[in-house]
Amino acid sequence: MTRPISSPVRVFDHGSTFEDAALRRQDGDHGLGMRRRKIDGHDKATGRTLYADDLSFPGMLQAKLKRSTRAHARILSIDVSTALAMEGVFAVITGNDLPAKYGIIPWTRDETALAVDDVKYIGDAIAAVAAVDEETANAAVKAIVVEYEDLPAILDTETAKVTGQDARTKVNPFAKKGNITKGVELSFGDVEGNLERCRSEGVVVDADFFFQGTTHAPIEPHCAIGTMDERGVLTVISSTQTPHYVHRDLAHVLGLPEALVRVVQPPVGGGFGGKSEPFTLEFVVAKLSMITGRPVKLLYTREEVFYAHRGRHPMQMHYTVGADRTGKLLAVKSAIDIDGGAYASFGMITAYYAGQLLTGPVAFNSYAFNATRYYTNKPACGPKRGHGSVQPRFAFEVVLDMIAEKSGIDPIELRRRNFAGDDVLLINGQQMNSSGLIECLDAVRTASGWDQRRGKLPRGHGLGVACSMYISGTNYPIYPNDMPQSGVQVKLDRSGRVTMFSGASDIGQGPGSALAVIAMEELGVLQDHVRVVLSDSDLTPVDLGAYSSRVTLMMGHAALEACRTLREQVQDAVATIWECRPDDVLLGHGKAWHAKDTGKAMSTKEAFVLAEERYGTLGAVGGYRTRERGGDYRGGTIGASPAYSATAHIAEVKVCERSGRIDVVKVWVAHDCGRALSPVIVEGQIEGSTYMGIAEVSMENMLYGNYPKYGETPGPDHVRAGMLLGPSLLDYRIPTTLDTPPIEAFIIEKPDRNGPYGAKEAGEGPLHSSIPAVANAVFDAVGLRLTELPFTPAKVLTALKKQASSSSKAAE
Amino acid sequence: MLRMDPFLTETPTSVDEAVALLAAHQAAGRSTKVIAGGTDVVPNLKHGLFDPEVIVHIGRVPGLKGVVDDGGHLLIGALTTLHDLSVHPLVQQHASGLARAASLVAGPQLRRMGTLGGNLALDTRCLFYNQTYFWREALGFCLKKDGSLCHVVAGGKKCVAAASNDTATMLLCLDAEVVLQAPTGRRTMKLEDFYVANGIKNTVLEAVDLLVQVRVPKAASRRFEGYAKLRHRNAIDYPLLSVGLRVDVDGGVVSAMRCVVSALQARPHKLPCDAWIGRAFEHRQERQDVVDGLKQLAFAKCVPVKNLADDVVWRREMVRVLVQRAFDEAIGEAS
Numbered sequence A: 001m002t003r004p005i006s007s008p009v010r011v012f013d014h015g016s017t018f019e020d021a022a023l024r025r026q027d028g029d030h031g032l033g034m035r036r037r038k039i040d041g042h043d044k045a046t047g048r049t050l051y052a053d054d055l056s057f058p059g060m061l062q063a064k065l066k067r068s069t070r071a072h073a074r075i076l077s078i079d080v081s082t083a084l085a086m087e088g089v090f091a092v093i094t095g096n097d098l099p100a101k102y103g104i105i106p107w108t109r110d111e112t113a114l115a116v117d118d119v120k121y122i123g124d125a126i127a128a129v130a131a132v133d134e135e136t137a138n139a140a141v142k143a144i145v146v147e148y149e150d151l152p153a154i155l156d157t158e159t160a161k162v163t164g165q166d167a168r169t170k171v172n173p174f175a176k177k178g179n180i181t182k183g184v185e186l187s188f189g190d191v192e193g194n195l196e197r198c199r200s201e202g203v204v205v206d207a208d209f210f211f212q213g214t215t216h217a218p219i220e221p222h223c224a225i226g227t228m229d230e231r232g233v234l235t236v237i238s239s240t241q242t243p244h245y246v247h248r249d250l251a252h253v254l255g256l257p258e259a260l261v262r263v264v265q266p267p268v269g270g271g272f273g274g275k276s277e278p279f280t281l282e283f284v285v286a287k288l289s290m291i292t293g294r295p296v297k298l299l300y301t302r303e304e305v306f307y308a309h310r311g312r313h314p315m316q317m318h319y320t321v322g323a324d325r326t327g328k329l330l331a332v333k334s335a336i337d338i339d340g341g342a343y344a345s346f347g348m349i350t351a352y353y354a355g356q357l358l359t360g361p362v363a364f365n366s367y368a369f370n371a372t373r374y375y376t377n378k379p380a381c382g383p384k385r386g387h388g389s390v391q392p393r394f395a396f397e398v399v400l401d402m403i404a405e406k407s408g409i410d411p412i413e414l415r416r417r418n419f420a421g422d423d424v425l426l427i428n429g430q431q432m433n434s435s436g437l438i439e440c441l442d443a444v445r446t447a448s449g450w451d452q453r454r455g456k457l458p459r460g461h462g463l464g465v466a467c468s469m470y471i472s473g474t475n476y477p478i479y480p481n482d483m484p485q486s487g488v489q490v491k492l493d494r495s496g497r498v499t500m501f502s503g504a505s506d507i508g509q510g511p512g513s514a515l516a517v518i519a520m521e522e523l524g525v526l527q528d529h530v531r532v533v534l535s536d537s538d539l540t541p542v543d544l545g546a547y548s549s550r551v552t553l554m555m556g557h558a559a560l561e562a563c564r565t566l567r568e569q570v571q572d573a574v575a576t577i578w579e580c581r582p583d584d585v586l587l588g589h590g591k592a593w594h595a596k597d598t599g600k601a602m603s604t605k606e607a608f609v610l611a612e613e614r615y616g617t618l619g620a621v622g623g624y625r626t627r628e629r630g631g632d633y634r635g636g637t638i639g640a641s642p643a644y645s646a647t648a649h650i651a652e653v654k655v656c657e658r659s660g661r662i663d664v665v666k667v668w669v670a671h672d673c674g675r676a677l678s679p680v681i682v683e684g685q686i687e688g689s690t691y692m693g694i695a696e697v698s699m700e701n702m703l704y705g706n707y708p709k710y711g712e713t714p715g716p717d718h719v720r721a722g723m724l725l726g727p728s729l730l731d732y733r734i735p736t737t738l739d740t741p742p743i744e745a746f747i748i749e750k751p752d753r754n755g756p757y758g759a760k761e762a763g764e765g766p767l768h769s770s771i772p773a774v775a776n777a778v779f780d781a782v783g784l785r786l787t788e789l790p791f792t793p794a795k796v797l798t799a800l801k802k803q804a805s806s807s808s809k810a811a812e
Numbered sequence B: 001m002l003r004m005d006p007f008l009t010e011t012p013t014s015v016d017e018a019v020a021l022l023a024a025h026q027a028a029g030r031s032t033k034v035i036a037g038g039t040d041v042v043p044n045l046k047h048g049l050f051d052p053e054v055i056v057h058i059g060r061v062p063g064l065k066g067v068v069d070d071g072g073h074l075l076i077g078a079l080t081t082l083h084d085l086s087v088h089p090l091v092q093q094h095a096s097g098l099a100r101a102a103s104l105v106a107g108p109q110l111r112r113m114g115t116l117g118g119n120l121a122l123d124t125r126c127l128f129y130n131q132t133y134f135w136r137e138a139l140g141f142c143l144k145k146d147g148s149l150c151h152v153v154a155g156g157k158k159c160v161a162a163a164s165n166d167t168a169t170m171l172l173c174l175d176a177e178v179v180l181q182a183p184t185g186r187r188t189m190k191l192e193d194f195y196v197a198n199g200i201k202n203t204v205l206e207a208v209d210l211l212v213q214v215r216v217p218k219a220a221s222r223r224f225e226g227y228a229k230l231r232h233r234n235a236i237d238y239p240l241l242s243v244g245l246r247v248d249v250d251g252g253v254v255s256a257m258r259c260v261v262s263a264l265q266a267r268p269h270k271l272p273c274d275a276w277i278g279r280a281f282e283h284r285q286e287r288q289d290v291v292d293g294l295k296q297l298a299f300a301k302c303v304p305v306k307n308l309a310d311d312v313v314w315r316r317e318m319v320r321v322l323v324q325r326a327f328d329e330a331i332g333e334a335s
């Protein structure tokens, strides 16, 4: 893997340059930007890491959930008496035991841990059992009898639009109007006027797109353990990405002071957004442990992970985009229907993101979008890697390809011409300080042989390009407050060790390693001398969680602030002994060095001893808050970020015209992450994102039974309506290594003034453009515009046949 | 994690002991289930599809593993793993299509656990059946287990779950025989007679029977054999469709020909190929003529039903494509 393609000369804060870095790279062990092992890599590879389900406590009970077998129904009665009487059953709870409503977004608290009056989808939780073991708990769950009165199941946005006026067809009573969670309509500039202009002298593309929706499929299923001690302190250990919000909602739902709740996040086996909010299991283990006085564990089955879902929303999108003769984009207009599932989750934000995150790195002069999220009787959708913006990006980037085709401009050139630029205010009022789009496009263009190959390959074989941007955290926290979004506390002492305390969530993406890199860079310690303590609300400062690609930027700043305070103390203490200026004391490679006198050096341990002698116990804190807010209108803060990444993909595909199968043969991807603190991790994120995007194009197929349709008379097998067809990793296919093409990843570093060392996100952005790049490559290969994801062989073959018959008609 | 209901386990160390144990438990009114590699039985137990009181684990019975050549046949022990089968020199030499079919089952771990006997006795599969108890309950269950209606064929009174075993398709093409051991003795039957068109149970295996050996007759003349499997992923996935093909050629003409299409319904579908006997099969065009005819026949006869999530129209289209692929495989022109 090559990196970096176009690296600006980096200037380190304490004056060393890229050349020094190259020197340091040779020893392979130090500071920023070096290729090194993740701090948790070895334990994970050897099976030492203890995930939530690996933990066990004396007397621990196992919990299981009774779930709804109906897509939409009123609960007439729940009989738990048999279950409760069973030997080994300690407690059974239902919705009335946990009636408080919660939800990640404070304005849309629309769910309860267990269903209270009605069930909203097949799999909705109704009751919970705690028993001596899983077998007993399962038997007790089977013994719970629920009586339902079926209600019409609302399974798509078309139906949701015309229902919800009465209680029987309202999916979630929280909806004020019909079945709408949230509607957003925003407009910037003279869209209609511009479209008019383009129609007369330019091109206008009108097109419909459908993104079916996908799920995260982290390999670790959700798991939580609750326990309450003698003092009344409730501890919940949970495989969550957002321990802080779990903490707040646990206190709220259980009626406990936040000070009596402790949330511990063990290492998490993948999240991708699927563990970004409080879930039924956390409330249930808490409540059951309070009732039984014993630790209680609940591990979701794979099927239950599908029901917890919060995955990518299905979106029906219409785009109208106009460009002038030179390909300059003048107007973009979209209308988007979002299929939300039974609960709001982050849905209010999703509706905004569907429009707000499209305004760069390719810019346009005017913009209007109208996005509405509807409730439906299916597992709730939410944030999946690239929350809210992957679907519109797919549509928009395909539209760009259509414009390029119509105007006879090379697709890469079209994007270059419309590049927003650096340090610009985007059309929706959001400030983008830096964007490496051009460098990204150049990198993939060269590596893929675009100029020589695109449009020139034999039929069935093609190349496609697409690009995107993504946020590095949001300026505005989920609940309005002026406190830091991330805090870090650092302690160092005479042992030579540095301990970093942070509430950041490590879901595999590596904040622990980022903290270690910062400690190494700032304090000169060796990697193995850094300890990282993550995410235990009793021990670590607050961090809002692993979502919106916020961690590196926000936690990074907080860590930098704390480390720099300590560095000054260490430099100062050593300078006193060496009788030099503190600036002349350099820290690196486990040593303090004299900048001007190479004979002088001491170990960091000795330096820390000097500092401890001089300043007493050593510790410092840092915190990150955003100063900017975003556009000055309602919703203008949503999607406003301190820094925006940029990505470009080129995909090479082969389309088999006999089977309709699309083979992605190779992908080139370049991503501007500002500054790679750990290049190996950044590459991993770029590759993983690309892999995930390609999976969404070609395989992941989230199908629900939809018989009978709304208004039809149910037949004897009517319960099929709303059933997720195949909630398992056998039926819901994610690619194996054999199905993953070679991915060539390039790190582009265009530092952003708002990022720590210039760093921006790398975890979500590199997913977006992989999908439209494949779609555009299919067009290059066989001249088909595929607009409905996923591109299953069945759909592709049908489209190919249609193409063949219409071209043979044309020939007649 | 999904759990299994409790059961008693028996681990016999000989074939006789195994069948005696099966018979004894059956006689005492206890339901039994044989388990070899367990790669089908365990998931099915977790899904509540089987509810035996006694599991008879035959994995440790000696003498049921390996491949020998008795001159006229390959004799393959029922406990031979799919991995061993796929790499065995005798199998590669005399039944290359079988080696290939075995190599395409599931993934490497499962092929090292899964046995040939287990593959032949694999339970039929259906989107509405191979699911958890909860899911099937929400569905209202189905004919094959716990319920009374079929979700594939509206109003259907017969289960049409799909035979999904890769090796069976190919072994049927090779005119294989199976040797069954019962408490009353051994019997040998054609594999063709082993399968019946009933999705609830698609074999004639009785609860007290043990499949001990598979006999594959060796080719008497030049043989072409090929196997093609339709799946989305290049590992793990069960077939969405599978085609086995064998053409024996003697004196430049077809002397025997078999084509089996499976993963359609409960019984692998054997296409009538006798019409091609005596047809020239030397030159490229002659061969292509044969396969073109075969493709037409297969398309006409094989109509997939909605027992899998995939589009049935597409699966049907793919019948022709797979016949061509099996043919390309057979004549060594795999694309």
Ligand SMILES: Cc1cc2nc3c(=O)[nH]c(=O)nc-3n(C[C@H](O)[C@H](O)[C@H](O)COP(=O)(O)OP(=O)(O)OC[C@H]3O[C@@H](n4cnc5c(N)ncnc54)[C@H](O)[C@@H]3O)c2cc1C
Pocket: A730, B033, B034, B035, B036, B037, B038, B039, B040, B041, B042, B043, B058, B078, B079, B082, B104, B105, B106, B107, B110, B113, B114, B115, B116, B117, B118, B119, B120, B121, B122, B123, B164, B165, B166, B167, B205, B209, B210, B211, B212, B236, B237, B238, B239
């Ligand atoms: C994820 C996954 C993917 C799979 N993909 C495929 C695939 O692509 N193609 C495919 O063909 N299979 C597939 N399988 C199924 C399975 O792995 C194979 O069919 C394997 O060969 C079964 O062998 P086993 O020894 O594990 O069978 P077991 O599970 O032990 O038994 C299967 C059945 O055979 C019976 N049985 C086993 N041995 C005997 C015997 N000697 N006498 C009488 N009855 C016996 C058992 O009672 C049981 O009913 C897959 C399984 C999994 C879990």
Ligand code: SF4
Pocket: B125, B126, B127, B128, B129, B142, B143, B144, B145, B149, B150, B151, B152, B153, B158, B159, B160, B161, B199, B307
């Ligand atoms: S074919 Fe019908 S009866 Fe058989 S398993 Fe499928 S749904 Fe059940």
